[in-house]
Amino acid sequence: FALDATKKTLLVLGGSLGSRRINQLIAKELDFITNQNIQVIWQCGKLYFDEYSHFNEKPNVKVVSFVDRMDLAYAAADIIISRAGASSVSELCLVGKPVIFIPSPNVAEDHQTKNAKAIVDKNGAILLKESELDGKFQPVFSHLIDDENHQIELGNQIRKLAKPNATQDIVKEINKLIKK
Template sequence: MSNYKFILSGGGTGGHIYPAIAIANELKSRYPDAEFLFVGASDRMEMDKVPQAGYTIEGLWISGIQRKLTLKNLMFPLKLITSLLRSRKIIKTFKPNVVIGTGGFASGPLLQMATSKGVPCLIQEQNSFPGITNKLLGKKVDTICVAYDGLDKFFPKEKLKLTGNPIRKDLLAVKGKHIEGKDVFKLIHSKHTLLVLGGSLGARRINELVEANLTFFENQNVQLIWQCGKLYYDRYKQYNDLKHVQVHAFLNNMDMAYAAADVIISRAGAISVSELCIVGKPTIFIPSPNVAEDHQTKNALAVAEKNAAVLIKESDLDNDFQNEFTALITNEEKQSELSKNIETLALVNATSDIVDEVEKLLKK
């Protein structure tokens, strides 16, 4: 049988959406006749990104709980009940063989209903410190695919499979496309290219850093592909007027952006770290300090300690950034060393290994 039906649920940020799309693509390559349905939060970016990848998506009226008392929090019980009922209807109508969750608000009600109906379920946890949705689901699902050791602190040990994080296949082909990438972005070949990534929504502190250093970058013969995030685009789009700067709300052709880059500045979310290990470019990590258990710093430290990236904490940026950046951009040997070392950390078969686990559930 190859006309299986799969539901994939996850979203809110690219870190949850792209793993789900990567898993779907791998399943589709193995089962071309299979049917796929994505379930996301109706007002989040997955409603745009999933159809762009060629898949159908249903939206749930769901959001997370705010840390302070707000009207949104008062609405949460109603949203949750509505989403559970909608999820039950989706599962009853679509009749999936397996449901896969990659984190984010929408995957909670969907997988809750799937497990209660006896549908085999798998979750994929990208981080070294799991989010609340996956922690709650871990007790109920059949399989938990993880990217880090030591997650038996949060999940039943017998369900854990160390696979790594799913990566978009186009990133495996970035090598050797440096000139092509620069041409796609109409960049000057004789200049260094800095790719700045603050995540799909943007990173305020990284954007402020870049803005403050635009003249410094120009003096270093550096041109920028600056993904500032959709929340910040209106503020920073004025810098598109500068010859050495390209400001983007979001990068749809991320593979070519990676290919064009000589050096990358990035947050240290789990998917970003996994992608950067595969891309193998010299990277400066500036982890967000505003995440659970400071897991971005832990992610970045795991790479930096192996001399595979540069780590600068937000609190040290004013003192250290220009010196660290100059030391990297002017030293090709250091760039080469970081590239070589970060590549050794890549788990290139993660997507395939996760789908192997999905296939085991098909046989249950």
């Protein structure tokens, strides 16, 4: 990603197709973020890459349509902004880094908010609703960046919720049921 190892890194994820609202937020707040000595890996989605790729001209910003090596992106990240789909939440629990979830309100039964809230209720992440972004993003982000203890606590708590052996556990339960 051609990053500066001395700077903290924000990883922004909006899903493979991208998130219009997260992209709008990052475009609006990019100067605010980078002025805090933060560099950004911004996965904007293939639908939005042409619209946001010009931000690659800014120092400390790497805009990509899709991240092929999520392992490297997660390793580089100090803080992550993400949607809260089930797969994303599961992965982020394993990653164990501080996360700001911005759930999509446009999904069945608002399940992304429920997914995020399950983590937030265990002090493992921060939840910002799309409707709150304009008024709350800057103070929430600043507080997180300024408080390394909070970052560590969020990372530790979300990691506790990881289920690294979920597939094996499910297979064991199925086998128990079959034997009955």
